[in-house]
Amino acid sequence: MPLRRIAVLDDFGAAARGSADWSGLPITFFPDHVADEAVLAERLAGFDAVVLIRERTPFPASLIARLPELRLVVTTGAKNRLLDLAACEARGIAACGTPSLDTPTVEMTWALILSLARRVPFEDAALRAGRWQTGPGRSLQGATLGVIGLGKLGRQVAALGRAFGMEVIAWSSNLTEEAAAAAGARRVEKAALLATSDVVTLHLVLGERSRNTLGAAELVAMRPGALLVNTARAGLVDQAALLAALELGHLGGAAIDVHDIEPMPPDHPLLRAPRTILTPHLGYVTAENYRLYFQGAVAALRAFDVGQPLPHPLTPQPRAA
Structure with missing residues (x-):
């Protein structure tokens, strides 16, 4: 089933929107940061995919448990220590990363x-x-x-x-x-x-x-x-x-x-x-890195939509129904 609602979190300065071609994807960009887990869970209710920009928002098992419709998490970069991959795997939620620069x-x-x-x-x-x-x-x-x-x-x-x-x-x-x-x-x-x-x-x-x-x-x-x-x-x-x-x-x-x-x-x-x-955590924040991040995120979302293997997988991918 194609993704119905996709959230991009913590898009400070609307950087993600202009870094890739999101056309045709049901994307909602959130430019602000929500620290309260209950408020964030309410915001993400009904979304079946989330794009995380590095480790700006923690994604622990307790939050994942509040999101029954979630099917895919894309995190920019190769890894995210604040994303509970074991909880994703236990729920059958696919997770993947993207290319990045060092x-x-x-x-x-x-x-x-x-x-x-x-x-x-x-x-x-x-x-x-x-x-x-x-x-x-x-x-x-x-x-x-x-x-x-x-x-x-x-x-x-x-x-x-x-x-x-x-x-x-x-x-x-x-x-x-x-x-x-x-x-x-x-x-x-x-x-x-x-x-x-x-x-x-x-x-x-x-x-x-x-x-x-x-x-x-x-x-x-x-x-x-x-x-x-x-x-x-x-x-x-x-x-x-x-x-x-x-x-x-x-x-x-x-x-x-x-x-x-x-x-x-x-x-x-x-x-x-x-x-x-x-400085406001600018270490990885360059236009070139953002293009890799968000073009990689778009590639993952489009692959998931058509049932193709995810690039840069972080969890075993769920079998199609």
């Missing part, structure tokens, strides 16, 4: 490192307010870059650090000296990385072991004046401890693209923190 998050990491080091947003704001050269930035050549998490993204970040003439050191709980050397970095213990890095950037997967990788003790142990960049997950850093480290002046600055509440409410305390660059 490089946008690496680019965003370096946009933030460079902006923080060279004080770009602060000097831009000062210039518009009538002030000229309010303070010097810092050079990256000869500085030490500490990469926490040397996976696919961390290795690419490290390569660009070397291109800027930085010494690259790295740590994660499972990182070996050989793997670090293959990525052009030197493995050190976490304490040494924090004590000696001029710039620390996070690229770990968030889990129970990695949550609060940087807590109050670790932030205090960072080199005085060091810069912190997080384009991975907010939960890797203790948010209260980060605020304290910034307010006390121990950190030279922080550039944060991922937040504990998204979208960030206007009264969030981090908005008042000094020496910060805050």
Whole structure:
């Protein structure tokens, strides 16, 4: 049976609508975010397909149980840790991903490192307010870059650090000296990385072991004046401890693209923190990536409609009735 009603959630800025040809599909685009599960379940009542944009909206078993007509979930990207695939499979709901790019998050990491080091947003704001050269930035050549998490993204970040003439050191709980050397970095213990890095950037997967990788003790142990960049997950850093480290002046600055509440409410305390660059989770948000996401979503929806195998399946596909 063809899909009757398809919801695209969290379409901030109406980006999905213009990134693919949705013609002929019974699509409803929702540009806002709904955090309350009961309200979201009411919104999605009667929809038999949902398109999730990455992990903007959690899709746990409790929500899936409230949606008896749901038959298909498409999540942009290759995986979604907030989508309960076991619950989908138990209900016979098909789930699939889409193609995506890795490089946008690496680019965003370096946009933030460079902006923080060279004080770009602060000097831009000062210039518009009538002030000229309010303070010097810092050079990256000869500085030490500490990469926490040397996976696919961390290795690419490290390569660009070397291109800027930085010494690259790295740590994660499972990182070996050989793997670090293959990525052009030197493995050190976490304490040494924090004590000696001029710039620390996070690229770990968030889990129970990695949550609060940087807590109050670790932030205090960072080199005085060091810069912190997080384009991975907010939960890797203790948010209260980060605020304290910034307010006390121990950190030279922080550039944060991922937040504990998204979208960030206007009264969030981090908005008042000094020496910060805050961006609204832009790591993967590029026109090129969106085209891959939503053209992939459309391909999955059209395949499902005609009973063809789903591209990038995440669950066993239900048999046709």
